[in-house]
Amino acid sequence: MEIYQLQVLRTDPSGMPLEWISYQEAAKLYYLELVAYTCGTQLYVLRGGTNAKTGRQSIIEVNSILATYGHHHGSCQVDAHYAPPLSNPALFKRDNHICLYCGMRFYARDLSRDHIRPISLGGTDTWNNVVTACKRCNNHKAGRSPEQAGMQLLAIPFTPTHAEYIYLQGRRILTDQMEFLRAHFPRKSPLHHR
Numbered sequence: 001m002e003i004y005q006l007q008v009l010r011t012d013p014s015g016m017p018l019e020w021i022s023y024q025e026a027a028k029l030y031y032l033e034l035v036a037y038t039c040g041t042q043l044y045v046l047r048g049g050t051n052a053k054t055g056r057q058s059i060i061e062v063n064s065i066l067a068t069y070g071h072h073h074g075s076c077q078v079d080a081h082y083a084p085p086l087s088n089p090a091l092f093k094r095d096n097h098i099c100l101y102c103g104m105r106f107y108a109r110d111l112s113r114d115h116i117r118p119i120s121l122g123g124t125d126t127w128n129n130v131v132t133a134c135k136r137c138n139n140h141k142a143g144r145s146p147e148q149a150g151m152q153l154l155a156i157p158f159t160p161t162h163a164e165y166i167y168l169q170g171r172r173i174l175t176d177q178m179e180f181l182r183a184h185f186p187r188k189s190p191l192h193h194r
């Protein structure tokens, strides 16, 4: 019985990060011979069936980073207009669980998605118009813009690139995976300092 599962970082053959996969999905990619090469550390050793001819048991060693051929579930990241899906967990992680109005750190349950320019005033539900706010600050701001409410934003919101979004989606990111992702972040990404 395992308590948690380590995630495998899947990349394309050029090393561009694509998505997180489970070790079962990784094993399938090995089986389908779609693994181009591996990096990082060994996470799992899987024992398969016994080969009828050789009498040997097949063994698959799953590493933390897999460069693969073939299709993936992630969206195409080469499109300049690419924006990853917006979700509260990813948004809160982008802002490091800090309310961008009062600057305090909170648990996710005490945070909310604030629309800088409220929807009622024509604001959109997009990465560049949303920030993490504690419920108190969000209630105080209500249906107003920061200027109208006399509140100042502590950081500028940004739309994550695909590599940044993969970081935001990660649950337990290993050091080697983090180094790999960081190498693909934009140079000025605030996520470098995490």
Ligand SMILES: [Zn+2]
Pocket: 099, 100, 101, 102, 103, 104, 133, 134, 135, 136, 137, 138
């Ligand atoms: Zn706050």
